[in-house]
Amino acid sequence: xxxxxxxxxxxxxxxxxxxxxxxxxxxxxxxxxxxxxxxxxxxxxxxxxxxxxxxxxxxxxxxxxxxxxxxxxxxxxxxxxxxxxxxxxxxxxxxxxxxxxxxxxxxxxxxxxxxxxxxxxxxxxxxxxxxxxxxxxxxxxxxxxxxxxxxxxxxxxxxxxxxxxxxxxxxxxxxxxxxxxxxxxxxxxxxxxxxxxxxxxxxxxxxxxxxxxxxxxxxxxxxxxxxxxxxxxxxx
Amino acid sequence: xxxxxxxxxxxxxxxxxxxxxxxxxxxxxxxxxxxxxxxxxxxxxxxxxxxxxxxxxxxxxxxxxxxxxxxxxxxxxxxxxxxxxxxxxxxxxxxxxxxxxxxxxxxxxxxxxxxxxxxxxxxxxxxxxxxxxxxxxxxxxxxxxxxxxxxxxxxxxxxxxxxxxxxxxxxxxxxxxxxxxxxxxxxxxxxxxxxxxxxxxxxxxxxxxxxxxxxxxxxxxxxxxxxxxxxxxxxx
Numbered sequence: 001x002x003x004x005x006x007x008x009x010x011x012x013x014x015x016x017x018x019x020x021x022x023x024x025x026x027x028x029x030x031x032x033x034x035x036x037x038x039x040x041x042x043x044x045x046x047x048x049x050x051x052x053x054x055x056x057x058x059x060x061x062x063x064x065x066x067x068x069x070x071x072x073x074x075x076x077x078x079x080x081x082x083x084x085x086x087x088x089x090x091x092x093x094x095x096x097x098x099x100x101x102x103x104x105x106x107x108x109x110x111x112x113x114x115x116x117x118x119x120x121x122x123x124x125x126x127x128x129x130x131x132x133x134x135x136x137x138x139x140x141x142x143x144x145x146x147x148x149x150x151x152x153x154x155x156x157x158x159x160x161x162x163x164x165x166x167x168x169x170x171x172x173x174x175x176x177x178x179x180x181x182x183x184x185x186x187x188x189x190x191x192x193x194x195x196x197x198x199x200x201x202x203x204x205x206x207x208x209x210x211x212x213x214x215x216x217x218x219x220x221x222x223x224x225x226x227x228x229x230x231x232x233x234x235x236x
Numbered sequence: 237x238x239x240x241x242x243x244x245x246x247x248x249x250x251x252x253x254x255x256x257x258x259x260x261x262x263x264x265x266x267x268x269x270x271x272x273x274x275x276x277x278x279x280x281x282x283x284x285x286x287x288x289x290x291x292x293x294x295x296x297x298x299x300x301x302x303x304x305x306x307x308x309x310x311x312x313x314x315x316x317x318x319x320x321x322x323x324x325x326x327x328x329x330x331x332x333x334x335x336x337x338x339x340x341x342x343x344x345x346x347x348x349x350x351x352x353x354x355x356x357x358x359x360x361x362x363x364x365x366x367x368x369x370x371x372x373x374x375x376x377x378x379x380x381x382x383x384x385x386x387x388x389x390x391x392x393x394x395x396x397x398x399x400x401x402x403x404x405x406x407x408x409x410x411x412x413x414x415x416x417x418x419x420x421x422x423x424x425x426x427x428x429x430x431x432x433x434x435x436x437x438x439x440x441x442x443x444x445x446x447x448x449x450x451x452x453x454x455x456x457x458x459x460x461x462x463x464x465x466x467x468x469x470x471x472x
Contacts, residue, residue, distance in 0.1 A: 002293045005241030008325075008336055057238045058334065061325040087323060087338050089244075089297040098294065100244055100336075102323050152388045152461060225388060 007099040010065045011053035011135070012036075013085070013142035014074065014106040017159050017175040020124050031110065031175045034122035035139055036074060040132060041119065044095050048132040049123070051103075051139070066104045074114045081107040081158035081223065086141055093134050101134075105142050107158035110172060126178065147177050154195045154226050157218035165203050165213035193226045194219055243335040246301045247289035247371070248272075249321070249378035250310065250342040253395050253411040256360050267346065267411045270358035271375055272310060276368060277355065280331050284368040285359070287339075287375070302340045310350045317343040317394035317459065322377055329370050337370075341378050343394035346408060362414065383413050390431045390462050393454035401439050401449035429462045430455055 014036040019029070037049040052073040056065045062084065070076050085103040093101070108114065116122075123129055125143055128136060149155040150173065159172050170183040190196045197219045202212035250272040255265070273285040288309040292301045298320065306312050321339040329337065344350065352358075359365055361379055364372060385391040386409065395408050406419040426432045433455045438448035 002295065003243075003291050004294050005333075006244055006292070007239075008242055008244070055239050056242070056325070056336075058240050059238065059327060061327065062323055084322060086320060087298055089292070089338075091295055091297065100292075100298075102325075148461060225384060 004098065007097055008056040009054055009099050009101050010056055010062055010069060010104065011051040011101050011138060012066050012070050012082075012104045012106050013051055013139055014070070014079065014108060015125070015142070015146060015159075015176070016108040016112070016122065017110050017172045018122060020122070031171055033125045033143070033175050033178065035125050035128070036116075036120065037123050037129070037131075037135075038073065038117070038120040045132045047130070049129045049135070050132040051135050052120070053101075055099075062102050063104075066106075070106065073117060073120050074108075078108050078112040078114045079106045080109050080221075081105070081155065083223075085145055086138075088134055088138065090134070101138075103138050103142065105145060107146075107155070109159060109161060111161045143178075149223075150176060152225055153223055154218055154220055155223055157221050160218070163199050163201075163215045163217050165215060167213065169216065195226050240334065243333055244292040245290055245335050245337050246292055246298055246305060246340065247287040247337050247374060248302050248306050248318075248340045248342050249287055249375055250306070250315065250344060251361070251378070251382060251395075251412070252344040252348070252358065253346050253408045254358060256358070267407055269361045269379070269411050269414065271361050271364070272352075272356065273359050273365070273367075273371075274309065274353070274356040281368045283366070285365045285371070286368040287371050288356070289337075291335075298338050299340075302342075306342065309353060309356050310344075314344050314348040314350045315342045316345050316457075317341070317391065319459075321381055322374075324370055324374065326370070337374075339374050339378065341381060343382075343391070345395060345397060347397045379414075385459075386412060388461055389459055390454055390456055391459055393457050396454070399435050399437075399451045399453050401451060403449065405452065431462050 016034050017031045018034045019031050020034065036052060038052060039049050040046050053069045056062065060068065066082065067076055070079065083105050085105050088101040088103065091098055125139060128139065156172065159176060160169060166183050166187050170181060170186055173181050173186060195218060196216045199215045199217055201215050203215055204212060252270050253267045254270045255267050256270065272288060274288060275285050276282050289305045292298065296304065302318060303312055306315065319341050321341050324337040324339065327334055361375060364375065382391070392408065395412060396405060402419050402423050406417060406422055409417050409422060431454060432452045435451045435453055437451050439451055440448060
């Protein structure tokens with residue numbers, strides 16, 4: 001029969017820019033982009049690492065399910081942004097009965113340090129362990145979405161502290177993108193688009209004892225497209 | 237049992253900017269954004285209008301299913317852009333067994349005039365007929381995505397002729413967005429972002445007999461983000 005019923009699961013790619021003390025693929029003390037994974041104790045694929053999530057229940061929609069399942073791994077109050085990503089629907093993506101997966105992107109600010117269950121930990125996105133099923137491509141897909149949105153929205157607000165110096169912001173952008181960006185250019189483009197607001201205060205002096213850096217915050221703490229064509233804005 | 241199996245359907249929101257001779261909510265001859273709908277002959281909700289699509293088969297993924305089901309309504313070679321949109325998963329969104337819907341956005345160039353089955357026709361998005369189930373909100377969701385992408389990508393290439401004057405391009409943007417945009421601003425911003433290329437030729441003179449307008453084409457005919465932060469481009 002070509003139209004069997006299928007199962008539906010929700011999987012959440014939770015990213016946080018954080019310090020990994022035990023990795024060495026970035027300069028000492030530089031933060032990296034991490035993803036939240038749990039290790040499967042049972043087959044199929046016991047020992048591999050999976051995204052948090054699970055089956056959709058009869059009485060919930062996908063977003064309710066994502067929040068419920070995330071809550072089993074991490075305090076969801078720590079998640080500053082949650083959005084639907086993609087659907088993974090290859091007929092043979094998991095063994096056994098067909099299961100379609102909807103993925104979500106979740107972002108946790110660098111200042112959060114959520115309690116985690118014993119089977120769950122953060123892994124650097126640049127150095128993933130052996131992943132379950134198609135979960136590695138889901139992480140890559142989510143990372144591509146995050147990188148794209150960093151370039152045309154204010155989504156970085158969900159990764160940063162509430163107030164930050166430009167050098168901290170630059171570190172977070174570099175970690176989230178996976179390559180170096182120039183702090184002067186970053187500040188100029190974000191200022192021109194009115195994405196950042198100066199708080200009027202300064203941070204304690206840096207390690208080098210120089211002039212105390214100015215602090216900034218994101219003007220909005222809701223997602224918006226920051227660089228829409230001005231010519232295309234709706235009237236009024 | 238809280239985890240029953242569910243059905244999964246794919247629904248495609250196909251937009252075309254086109255001339256509707258029998259509507260009068262825009263100036264005479266101005267094109268409008270249309271959406272492809274078919275009228276249900278049978279219950280549930282006989283007589284209401286639905287998006288093209290249907291159930292996911294066991295042997296196909298969502299994108300294959302979208303192309304297959306679209307082919308039943310319209311020659312898919314006429315669809316210049318197809319992308320996954322959202323998942324509609326409210327437990328009671330349709331009567332009977334639970335069915336989750338994945339929606340796609342499809343775009344047809346203004347120059348296409350595809351053959352349609354008898355039950356299928358284009359409707360102005362601004363004047364929809366009585367819609368089935370949650371299909372009206374799916375159209376609104378797709379329209380919002382199209383409007384957003386018009387403002388930060390080159391997606392309009394999938395709505396235009398291969399070559400066009402600025403006044404034709406402006407008409408298409410106005411129709412797709414649902415409000416007026418200024419041709420001079422539009423040309424300036426698209427030129428600065430290198431979205432448009434002059435063909436070096438001109439159109440036949442306009443009705444008013446003035447200077448023949450220059451013709452343009454989209455530089456790329458694949459979707460790209462046109463206004464990413466220059467500061468955030470990957471190296472190399």
